[in-house]
Amino acid sequence: MISKLGFLLLLGCIGCVLLFFTFIERDLRSQISKTILIHSQRTYEMMGESSGNTRIIIEPSCNATFLIWIVTSYAGDPSTRSALRRAYIDEELQTLGIERVFLLGKLNDDAKRRTHVSQEALLDESRRFSDILQGDFLDTYRNLTYKHLMGLRWAMNNCKHVKYIMKMDDDIVVNIYGLLEKLHTGIIEKNSLAGYVMKNMTPIREPANKWYVSKAEYADNIYPDFVSGWLYITNSQVASKLINYAESYKYFWIDDVFVTGILRKVLYIKIQDISKIFTTDYRYLECCIKGKINLLKCEFLIGPNGGDAELQVKFRKFAKFCHANCFIRAENNLVGKTCVVAYKEPKLHKGVFQINPIKIL
Structure with missing residues (x-):
């Protein structure tokens, strides 16, 4: 009877040891995972009232x-x-x-x-x-x-x-x-x-x-x-x-x-x-894209997307094609002079500032 009890106690001790190591391993894995996720976490100083560095x-x-x-x-x-x-x-x-x-x-x-x-x-x-x-x-x-x-x-x-x-x-x-x-x-x-x-x-x-x-x-x-x-x-x-x-x-x-x-x-x-090389109206960029049919370049290189993120993709396709295949527009045929769109007040800084209205035909 004593021998059997001792054996059971031994098995219990072994189980506790194995359980202990399991928890230790799990904790180590968690710490390693956190270290990997917050990779290259460089501290530049925390920011206060100044405009200084950030973590x-x-x-x-x-x-x-x-x-x-x-x-x-x-x-x-x-x-x-x-x-x-x-x-x-x-x-x-x-x-x-x-x-x-x-x-x-x-x-x-x-x-x-x-x-x-x-x-x-x-x-x-x-x-x-x-x-x-x-x-x-x-x-x-x-x-x-x-x-x-x-x-x-x-x-x-x-x-x-x-x-x-x-x-x-x-x-x-x-x-x-x-x-x-x-x-x-x-x-x-x-x-x-x-x-x-x-x-x-x-x-x-x-x-x-x-x-x-x-x-x-x-x-x-x-x-x-x-x-x-x-x-x-x-x-x-x-x-x-x-x-x-x-x-x-x-x-x-x-x-x-x-x-x-x-x-x-x-x-x-x-x-x-x-x-x-800027336009403040995204519709000028749309007019530029239409010029691809006539192999005409666009004088504007930068402008807003007008809330349509896909305009970035469309304009890049036009720009890539026209960079090698299109011709520079004549002065009287610039997009800024020929693009016909309804006027909208431009907001160059998301409502912060107003700028002088641009002339749109």
Whole structure:
């Protein structure tokens, strides 16, 4: 009887030991999994009242040789990122010497429920495409400056040998072939920010407005000249100046005003107006696409998607074909002079600013 009891006790002890090791192994696997998921988690310092550094949650590598293309994107809207990826696939961008990286923040629980996009989904997206840069801050309009500076800082630290940095919003359509052609001809001035120049813009002082700016946030009655955050081009030297100065400067949430206006002015960085290649109405891009039938190029290389992410894909097909097969339009046959559309008030900064109306026939 004692021998049998001892044997049972021995079996019980062995079972406990095996159970203990099972739990230890499971815990180790969990820790390893977490370490892999939060890969390359670089700490740049947490952000306070300044516009300084932020912690990186997801970080890609940089393989660009000519242009680093950073794109501000809302974490909860993968459709615009998908359209850009389908328009310009990664293999083609590599051939062109371009690296494209999407800049994201974090979604809170409410945003996750509304968009059905979880952090796990973003991690999976990063594993599949290796083009996500995510910072440890909420993905909101009020944090756009953090996102913008995070992208410039990453490009500056990881892509030091590229010639150009291009910052773009993800709802902007671009003819990358035409833009590269202009870059290779030296259209961009050294040590400058080149884009759609905005002048004499005033803060919105109406508290009920989504884009309300208080006197405490910005005391002056007019913003410095700046380039629209739709798309601008610069280099790592300029980005370095902006980043270094921003780290000790009071935070201002309208990112293009802050980065390319306030900081630029203090640092005496030039702005270069290349607005001739922009259109503020997406329907001009649709008119450009129709010109393919007559083998006519488009003078516009950049414009909004008008809420249609697929316009990016359509315009890229037109741009690819016409880059090799179409002819430059005559002055009297430019899209801006011949496109017939109903007038709509342009909103270059998603409702923040108004610009002079453009003439549409």
